[in-house]
Amino acid sequence: MALVVSILAGLVFGIGLIAAGMTNPLKVKGFLDLLNWDPSLALVMAGAIAVGVVGFRLTRGRGTSLTGEPMQLPNNTTIDARLIGGGVLFGIGWAIAGLCPGPAIVVAATGSLPVIVFTITMLAGMALHDRLLSKR
Amino acid sequence: MTIDWSSFTPAAALAGGVLIGLSAVIYALGNGRIAGIAGILGGLLHGATAGDRIRWGFVIGLIVAPWLWLLVAPMPPTATDVGMPLVILAGLLVGIGVRMANGCTSGHGVCGLSRFSLRSLANVLAFMGAGFVTVFVLRHVLGIGG
Numbered sequence: 001m002a003l004v005v006s007i008l009a010g011l012v013f014g015i016g017l018i019a020a021g022m023t024n025p026l027k028v029k030g031f032l033d034l035l036n037w038d039p040s041l042a043l044v045m046a047g048a049i050a051v052g053v054v055g056f057r058l059t060r061g062r063g064t065s066l067t068g069e070p071m072q073l074p075n076n077t078t079i080d081a082r083l084i085g086g087g088v089l090f091g092i093g094w095a096i097a098g099l100c101p102g103p104a105i106v107v108a109a110t111g112s113l114p115v116i117v118f119t120i121t122m123l124a125g126m127a128l129h130d131r132l133l134s135k136r
Numbered sequence: 137m138t139i140d141w142s143s144f145t146p147a148a149a150l151a152g153g154v155l156i157g158l159s160a161v162i163y164a165l166g167n168g169r170i171a172g173i174a175g176i177l178g179g180l181l182h183g184a185t186a187g188d189r190i191r192w193g194f195v196i197g198l199i200v201a202p203w204l205w206l207l208v209a210p211m212p213p214t215a216t217d218v219g220m221p222l223v224i225l226a227g228l229l230v231g232i233g234v235r236m237a238n239g240c241t242s243g244h245g246v247c248g249l250s251r252f253s254l255r256s257l258a259n260v261l262a263f264m265g266a267g268f269v270t271v272f273v274l275r276h277v278l279g280i281g282g
Contacts, residue, residue: 018212040144040149043153051153074170092229093233099226110203125227
């Protein structure tokens with residue numbers, strides 16, 4: 001059952017990304033271009049957070065999920081150089097290509113060569129970090 | 137600063153956002169986890185751990201999504217405006233950055249902000265700020281893309 005929930009969540013997430021315009025790198029870069037600004041992505045965030053604020057309230061105080069999995073929502077509040085530095089590195093990469101991790105997977109699945117290359121190097125960057133730059 | 141009204145798609149953006157939020161809630165309430173792509177992919181890269189089936193399920197959903205979409209409508213454009221060397225650099229930076237900060241647009245952006253996490257807000261401000269500066273430099277200083 002947990003697997004079915006995951007597949008459904010991934011599907012809805014992917015469809016949402018496509019509908020929102022997040023799988024169009026030029027749309028993303030249009031949001032990040034303040035000299036000729038397309039505010040659409042601000043509304044994507046607003047829509048997602050409006051639903052999220054209500055939905056995440058329902059998770060409060062639960063010990064297990066609806067499928068009986070342990071609740072693993074983080075309660076880390078640390079704000080440190082890794083959080084900010086990682087955000088800056090991600091932001092630079094996001095802005096260069098117009099792709100973040102979710103849309104990269106969705107678009108790579110359609111066979112786009114540049115996005116497949118992006119996704120492979122992204123996974124390599126993740127592995128590189130976790131091998132060499134991870135705190136533990 | 138001017139607003140590019142011709143590209144503005146408020147209804148599609150809101151609808152897509154609602155679906156993204158709904159997915160995060162389905163995953164959190166259903167499986168007790170944060171729908172963060174950086175965390176899901178990072179977890180899978182670490183080899184066999186508990187929860188891999190759940191993570192793979194989400195990734196399979198993401199992979200099937202565009203094909204389901206294509207049954208009813210064409211995909212919006214997916215081309216970027218930079219060449220392969222910059223695409224490779226961007227991929228590396230995104231991969232390193234999201235793992236260093238333990239989250240990306242989905243984990244910190246959607247889920248973290250929905251839970252009023254100041255930690256996530258700090259991360260979002262960092263990547264948005266860096267994104268605005270980067271596009272400015274690329275397009276309006278170096279004349280790359282756009």
